[in-house]
Amino acid sequence: MNRFDYVRPTTVEEAVKAIGSAANARFIAGGTNLVDLMKYNVERPERLVDITRLPLEGIEEHEGGLRIGALVTNSTLAYDERIQNRYPLLSSAILAGASGQLRNAATTGGNLNQRTRCYYFYDEATPCNKREPGSGCQAIGGVNRIHAIFGTSENCIATHPSDMCVALAALEAQVRVTGPGGERRIPFAEFHRLPGDTPQYDTTLKADEIVLSVDLPDEGFAGHHTYLKLRDRLSYAFALVSVAALVRLDGNTIGEARFALGGVAHKPWRNAEAEAFLTGKPATRESFEGAAEIVMREAKPQSENGFKIELARRAIIRGLTQAASGTPQSQSDKRIA
């Protein structure tokens, strides 16, 4: 780990000032990803700004929904009664990820800002455009079983590893941030970005901005939801493919359906055309197959991850079926509902 200096502000204003006063400073809260990246020399901050003393720990009622402070831990959030009752998709997705110990330390803001788990990104002996812009991408044509099938570029095929963010994308949360330019709210779909020519940027958060909260809208689709996560082992593994699905039914007709995929792109992947296709359709397997087909049209496999195309197609169908039938996937009983 490199040497760095350490500051511990107590106000958001001080924190923003502290991040702007060193060339390569990083905020740290749970540290579960950043400390690990520092051990691999992937991150070499000159300064760490410890934000754990900032007053960003609450979950509050806000505009009919809930405002989740950036420092709320994954465990606190997943087990919060209001989240479990009103946004069970979010609770389920969080509990599908990491381990008990990690969820106790990891925070809401940190989850949004975690980096990819691409092997090449983690290995400083190999080129990686995300770690070292312009050096190349060895995942393309290399070991890429875990990599993206949507939204890739010739520079980067990494995925965003979060489960929580897949649920937040489907729920259409907003990310409230602040910095020298003032406070702003970023729609969740615009928070993470595709790699394009600048894969070093995972998000649209500016270097001197800090996440204050994640704001959930009032509609939580508590009756018809699921988080279905498919992976190499049944617990404590990143998704190969995951689906966060939400459905509003009028009788057996779909009033609204939303679904986001995890493990397949540089950001939680949604497809507006596929979701619109479902509106007004009966909640049947045929409808879900139609939606899956629209999504998968855009899929582009790499040398080792072609299996994700069929896996994702089936996961969409199963996820929408689980959501529509009100039988969400359990995160402890591993049989697929």
Add this chain to the structure above:
Amino acid sequence: MLIDSGSPGAPATIGISLTINGEVRELQVAPWTTLLDLLREDLDLTGTKKGCDHGQCGACTVLVNGTRINSCLALAVMKDGAEIVTVEGLAKHAGQDGAMHPLQAAFVERDAFQCGYCTPGQLCSAAGMIAEGHATSREEIREAMSGNICRCGAYTNIVDAIEDVMHAGAAR
């Protein structure tokens, strides 16, 4: 003092206060010292194990303010003011005067280890998990303990031991 950063111009160590296994300790730490390294290298509390050092194996699990975390991914300086319980203090923390913690006794009774390297982490993790109160069924225990790897494969007996303690209602 305890750690030589070996880096010219590196910042001075920072004074922190930790309560470790019930004892208040005033310490000087370099900011890059993990809680795990502080415990093992500076305080000689070697019960807490360094397995992967990347948050993947759970051997370094300790309780911080009653909550189980991976001490390898925690910077000691950030835990200023916290109460830390390691496997050495687990029994005392549960009010067991000179005796083993109920989980320790159950692990012995159920033969819940072979080499024992993961055991301190398993014990602290199980104590934290029981305090969390979310897992009740065997399946839920297995899921909640998935952050602790046992390469000897003693999982079945580990779950048996935890179930014994949970059902006895004696764990804290």
